[in-house]
Amino acid sequence: MHESGALFIIEDDMPAGRPTKYKPEFCAQAKKLCELGATDIELADFFEVSEVTLNAWKKRYPEFIKSLKTGKSDADERVERSLYHKAIGYSHDSEKVFQHQGSVVRAPFREHVPPDTTAAIFWLKNRRPAEWRDRKEVDLGVQDSLADLLREIDGNSTGGPGFTRVDEEQAMAPEQPLSDC
Numbered sequence: 001m002h003e004s005g006a007l008f009i010i011e012d013d014m015p016a017g018r019p020t021k022y023k024p025e026f027c028a029q030a031k032k033l034c035e036l037g038a039t040d041i042e043l044a045d046f047f048e049v050s051e052v053t054l055n056a057w058k059k060r061y062p063e064f065i066k067s068l069k070t071g072k073s074d075a076d077e078r079v080e081r082s083l084y085h086k087a088i089g090y091s092h093d094s095e096k097v098f099q100h101q102g103s104v105v106r107a108p109f110r111e112h113v114p115p116d117t118t119a120a121i122f123w124l125k126n127r128r129p130a131e132w133r134d135r136k137e138v139d140l141g142v143q144d145s146l147a148d149l150l151r152e153i154d155g156n157s158t159g160g161p162g163f164t165r166v167d168e169e170q171a172m173a174p175e176q177p178l179s180d181c
Contacts, residue, residue: 020057021047021048021049021053022057022060022061022064024063026047026057026064027061027063027064027066027067028067029046029047030043030047030064030067030068030071031067031068031070031071032071033046033071034067034068034070034071034072034074034075035071035074035075036075037075040054040055043068083119083122083123084123086113086115086116086119087115087116087119087120087122087123088115088120089112089113089114089115089116090112090113091110091111091112091113092110092111092113093108093109093110093111094108094109094110094111095107095108095109096109
């Protein structure tokens with residue numbers, strides 16, 4: 001109810017604010033853009049809206065978010081296949097172009113791209129992290145804390161040559177000049 005006593009009724013199908021720029025045909029466009037690797041910022045730029053508006057469309061229009069997820073998934077799968085091929089090596093048809101006596105000569109051939117070690121390591125670290133991660137966790141079965149071990153060492157220590165045990169009271173006393181040794 002308003003201060004004046006008037007009762008306002010807002011219809012669910014009549015949201016307040018500016019009318020949306022969203023159109024159902026945006027789904028197909030967004031899916032294609034995502035398949036081509038577009039980010040959310042690039043999508044917002046394409047549709048001439050802010051990233052906030054794009055995120056609102058994701059929440060409000062289930063068909064829109066579905067098209068984004070499908071397109072991004074397709075792009076991710078393509079990159080995954082490319083990384084895999086880079087990791088194991090691949091061959092493809094190619095063509096060399098030469099000039100011989102003033103005319104262009106095209107020579108088709110099969111080019112081989114050797115496996116890439118970095119791509120293989122990246123693939124394995126992500127697909128089999130337990131076997132390929134850089135850090136291995138080893139349980140040595142040590143139950144004592146570092147503080148306990150230091151106390152035990154200090155209590156059992158006889159020191160080495162030139163070692164003098166100093167108790168806490170001596171350590172807090174003002175420094176005395178050292179005599180010549």
